[in-house]
Amino acid sequence: MSDPTGTGTTTQRAVAAGAIDARKDYGEGDSAVHALSGVSVSFERARFTAIMGPSGSGKSTLMHCLAGLDRLDSGRVFIGETYLDSLDDAKLTALRRDTIGFVFQAFNLIPTLTAGENITLPMDLAGRKPDREWVDQVVRTVGLADRLEHRPSELSGGQQQRVAVARALSGSPEIIFADEPTGNLDSRSGAEILEFMRAAVDELEQTIVMVTHDPTAAAWADRVVFLVDGQIVDEIADPTAEAVLDYMKHLGD
């Protein structure tokens, strides 16, 4: 891995990405929705962070802004050393391609490309030669070696998500954003994906930020951040499903 500081043991870790007083509104005047109202958060390198919160609390919005898919009204977001707010579309595109990995809840794959092609898509778009050894290792880890020639329509939902994760990993991005990656899966398939992401963090020193509604999924993370009405309200380190569930119940009150 490219990260010299990510030893996995020190408590004072390098920051991979973050937001400083991020604000974003939808609509205007009285009817305006404050999707993000002053979020400051940072995500440490080689850690697995989960973002939780009620529906409409701004999780997706935050993630989109962090990933350079959307822009803030005010405040700043950064990936590594780079502040995204000043980048133009071309630079943002290159940044997404080269330093960020994505996993969405659904529709992650280009239906006309095979699983293998989908995995190397960002590198092909960049005109970069994929690191074959690394890609092979990723593919083997996700258990897709015999499925590379298949089209997405020939794969199960769980397999499709695994391909999406493999794509996110194969370019060795600095950070991976996953928006409810297991939302559409049964618990077993979901567990497989989570196990795999966990392994990527532990063994490959990846940085992963995941949005989820599922306390069990959040329990796979190193840290859970709670978002309510566009603000960070709390966080739990080394969460368990029970602790998260308890906290969520208490949030609901």
Add this chain to the structure above:
Amino acid sequence: MLKVAFKDLMARKRRLITTGIAVILGIAFLTGTQVLGGVLNDSIDGLFGDIYSGYDAVVRSPEVQETDFGEFRPPLEAAVVEQVRTAEGVRAAYGVVEAATVSLVGADGKVTGSGFGPPTLVYNWIDDPIRPGVLTEGRGPEAPDELALDFKTAADAELEVGDTAEIVGQDETREFELVGLVGFGDEGTDIPGAKPVYFVDEVAQELAGAPGQYNYVAAGAEEGVTQEELASAVADVVPDQQVITGEEWIEQNADQLAQFVGILTTVVTVFGVIALVVASFIIYNTFSIIVAQRTKETALLRAIGAGRRQVVVATLAEAALVGVIASLLGLVGGTLLATAIKALIGSTFTVTGGIAWPTGSTLLLAFGVGIVVTSLSAVIPSIRASRVPPVAAMTEVAVDHTDLSIQRKVWGSLFLVAGIVCSALGLTSAVGNELVFVGVGLLCIMLSVAVILGPLLAGPASRALAWPLTARGSMTARLASENAARNPRRTAATAAALTIGVTLVVVIAVLATSIKSSVVEEVDGALGEVDLIVSAGQFSFLGVPPVVSEEAGQIDGITEVSPVKFGFLRLLDEYGIQQAKQDAASDPPDEDAASAGAIFGVGDDAPLGEDAIANGYEPSNFFDLVDLGDVVGDPQASPGAAIAARDEIAEERGWEVGDTIPVYFSATGEQDLTLVATYSDGLGPDDDFYLSNETLSTNAPPGFDIDFAVYIATEDDPGVRAAAQAELEQLTADRPDVVVQDRREFVESQTAFIDVFVAVIYGLLALAVIIALIGIANTLSLSVLERTREFGLLRAVGMSKRQLRWTVRTEAAIVAVFGTLLGMVVGIAFAVALAYAITADDPGLLQLRLPVVQLVVIMVLAALAGIFAAILPARRAARLDVLQAIATE
């Protein structure tokens, strides 16, 4: 339900327009030609009505010969005029000279009116209202060195009354003083469709080649005498001549021109129909995509109780509405087109400017065709829409099915077989109306290409076409080719529209190239020992001045001079009579009732026979100079009545060298010629008969005893030849329309007309191609919408806008090249079949040549055109908001 369809339509006005454009263009062409045809026909009638308004009866010879250049009748003696004047009811009668045997030298020193355009006509000046034309300035010619012109021609030649005008006659160029200007219509402000030049009688007769004679006699009636009464009275005093009424005369003259206009409008209409066929593919495609995209909505409607019929009706209503709007816009376009063309040709023909208003029948045609074409094209998609099950509302739906149903395969195969059978029947001339069969056959083959062959090939072909790029690791090309391959039916239907245009372009290109190279080879081969050719402008009846044949022999280095005349004859041998009877039977002369009652005295009384064109030959050297293949017999025998024929023709007609062949000339009546020789190859492909120059001269109609060309052999030395050419040019210096060409120049000029013809057809086919490109753009726009999510994902994982644009453009290029390739294959196959059919009748007429360079250029242009067509859809795709795209359900 209709309300839903209507709302949907209004919500997508842009799509309405792009879908409609195809129909709009087709309708515009169709109505434009209709409108223009009507306008031209009216103006032709009006034109002849103007010119001959003073004629109440016309006396002419009953001897007539039809030729490609119109009717020929021998002239009348001056004595006939006196006879006509004695008839009861005649106010005035004059002999009229009317002949196309001169040209005017224009301001640029070149001959005016040669080439395409109205002919220059010699008239004698008649000092009576009978005369065609009204004097608007000056006076009529009174002396042999004076003339009058129409004001437009004079203005074009920059001549004013008092100026000197140069007239090129058959023998020489003469100078005249312009003494008067003439116009047409009541006020003399109209422009005629010809350039009339008026001289005193003797000069006119001399220029027309018939001293002391007139082409016909025109008579005006006294007040209260009808045209019929006058014609009947005149017929009594000239029992040997044919007399017709003035009205009939105008009608017959107008008919000849109207036929030409008819052919013109038919040709353009054919291209309008082609455009509409292409348009129907596009409409079909658009509605298929719309229906597929609306699956969920339709299913919901069905779930809440809409019937299948309602779904069909709603879709068809939507199509019909598109048809109505497109027809309306097409009509506007057609009217503008006709108006523009009117303005354009107004200077050549007698057409006044202004808007060319469509007639009621044109309106009906536009709306009828527009609505029917759009609705019919939408029938299959609408049925498909009605098959959407209500449960589809609840389930994830595939966007478009890509499999080939059994139905499709059956229909496709049927179309293919029907197409091949139809074209085969047409090509082998097994049926009448060959062109219709070939056309329908081609259409069926195109349909089968669109219905089964195209979809089967679209996938593999798209990947293969993109291979040169994908092999080098281009992800955009890979995505583009997969996108083109994912909906083979859609890709095939989109490409098919282009295929039609390209097929026709390729057929024309291949045939034109083949014909051209055949002509070049044949002409060059047949020219034998000929080194220089002197000829006059192609459309003039002036011929090469006699001075060339008389004096060229004295020029240094010239060894042989062989003038060639030209003429018409009617073959009265048994075969010819048989042929004429057959023609008459298959095409009965539908002399309308009016003409039967309008002809007085003698009817047309030429004997029944087959009309033919003959070139002349100089018995002493022609057959030695040119290479006519195997020559049997002695061309120098009986020079005053000699005919030579191509050996195949002679065999077919049962002629042997030495036989007597009965023929008829309009000027001299029935004659006996001797078949003196046969040959295997004519100088040109249609040179079936040669008559000795003397034979043609003695039997030529007035003004037609001309040297059509003079073939010359020189010493075999380029310098000497060039000097001889220069001297010949010197010799013909006062005849600006005469050209002296060496062999190469001559051969090239013989094929120049093919290039012009091909250029015109390409221009018309461009319309079909443009419509097809609009179709590609339209399909692509819809596909882009459909793939919003996908594009969003691609952008999210790092595809740049540029790359996205290129993906869409590459897809368009692939579809375009695919369509073009199919068109090339079908086109080349068709051209080969056509060439085979042509050569089966007449071997050696055509050698198949593939214009490889041209075909490659067409390919490259197609790819570029595809990229061009994708500009807007690509921009649209690139503008997609990534987030919205991801959020789109």
